[in-house]
Amino acid sequence: MFSFFKKKSPPPEVQSPSTPAAAPASAPATAVVESGASSAPTPAPAPRQGWLDRLKSGLRKTGASITTVFTGTRIDDVLYEELETALLMADTGVKATEHLLQDLKRRVKESKATDPSQVKTLLADAITDLLSPLQKPLAIGDHHPTVIMVAGVNGAGKTTSIGKLTKHLADEGLSVLLAAADTFRAAAKEQLAVWADRNTVEIVSQQGGDPAAVSFDAVSAGRARGRDVVLVDTAGRLPTQLHLMEELKKIKRVVQKADSTAPHEVLLVIDGNTGQNALAQVKAFDDTLGLTGLIVTKLDGTAKGGVLCAIAREKPIPVYFIGVGEKLEDLETFNAREFAQALLS
Numbered sequence: 001m002f003s004f005f006k007k008k009s010p011p012p013e014v015q016s017p018s019t020p021a022a023a024p025a026s027a028p029a030t031a032v033v034e035s036g037a038s039s040a041p042t043p044a045p046a047p048r049q050g051w052l053d054r055l056k057s058g059l060r061k062t063g064a065s066i067t068t069v070f071t072g073t074r075i076d077d078v079l080y081e082e083l084e085t086a087l088l089m090a091d092t093g094v095k096a097t098e099h100l101l102q103d104l105k106r107r108v109k110e111s112k113a114t115d116p117s118q119v120k121t122l123l124a125d126a127i128t129d130l131l132s133p134l135q136k137p138l139a140i141g142d143h144h145p146t147v148i149m150v151a152g153v154n155g156a157g158k159t160t161s162i163g164k165l166t167k168h169l170a171d172e173g174l175s176v177l178l179a180a181a182d183t184f185r186a187a188a189k190e191q192l193a194v195w196a197d198r199n200t201v202e203i204v205s206q207q208g209g210d211p212a213a214v215s216f217d218a219v220s221a222g223r224a225r226g227r228d229v230v231l232v233d234t235a236g237r238l239p240t241q242l243h244l245m246e247e248l249k250k251i252k253r254v255v256q257k258a259d260s261t262a263p264h265e266v267l268l269v270i271d272g273n274t275g276q277n278a279l280a281q282v283k284a285f286d287d288t289l290g291l292t293g294l295i296v297t298k299l300d301g302t303a304k305g306g307v308l309c310a311i312a313r314e315k316p317i318p319v320y321f322i323g324v325g326e327k328l329e330d331l332e333t334f335n336a337r338e339f340a341q342a343l344l345s
Helices: 045-058 060-071 077-089 094-111 116-134 158-171 188-199 211-224 242-258 276-289 307-314 336-343
Strands: 146-151 176-181 202-204 229-234 265-271 293-297 319-323 331-333
Touching: 045 060, 045 331, 045 336, 060 077, 060 116, 060 336, 077 094, 077 116, 094 116, 094 307, 116 307, 116 336, 146 158, 146 211, 146 242, 146 276, 158 176, 158 188, 158 229, 158 293, 158 319, 158 331, 176 188, 176 211, 188 202, 202 211, 211 229, 211 242, 229 242, 242 276, 265 276, 276 307, 293 307, 307 319
Parallel strands: 146 229, 146 265, 176 202, 176 229, 265 293, 293 319
Antiparallel strands: 319 331
16 A cells, blocks of 8 residues: 555565464555455555545545635635635635645746636646655665654654554565654553554563663664564654753664664654644654654644645655554545645545
């Protein structure tokens, strides 16, 4: 289901006969066999189309306020003023809104559009171009193991996103090792252990242990056991908690002692409901850790889906995955054109 830029070519190590990822290891990455489905390969367009339907449904609140602007009969200053308000209300941000309006006016002039419905199509093109720098697949296979450090504030869906990502990695035949380095939050280790058990992958944890020590042990174990991916779940914290942000730096430093090239990816999970606050989190965590990618969750039911435009304009860090719900299939790779079309559908 996920499309990775690079993937290790040799067949994965089989951990046990019951490992669900062993059977479809040679299948295309886009063919995912759902529970209870037949053994015949699933056509690639079908899962993606189902995802697009969920994305459109999830962004309905955001899109409704924008698309009503184009129900009139004239292209005039009133239309652009209403569109500006709608974009700002969708948490697109001032800079991104100004950019989109300028770009849109240029496109309208060049295309000699005369109908508001044409302007809507041109806006989708403008949003696509703005978001395109964020579209980048996650690379797996350049390093062995690929060490992915995941951060985020409490409640953003960090541990759940790690679990979903683990599932899809395992389904693609990649061996995964989890590091339960979130030693502060109650039941965080247990929550990650459930995902490890569900996906038949190993987990490294310590009762009340130091997060950096857990991370070091996990990376060392991943190298020794020949795992493809090590996912490090760090403790959730606010960027204003400076002492805890400093601990994130420590985790990164200690991981580099276990593997001088690691971490190979530093991901931040942000809640799409938080709008401009999400942008502030991206800036703060990037200053601390040097982010390489984002996972944007909970875009379903929010009127603030435009925050990706703000990120693209002010802090264009790749968005590897977006989520529109709690189910496993509700987390998918980010595509700029799909998102723009869903936003204005």
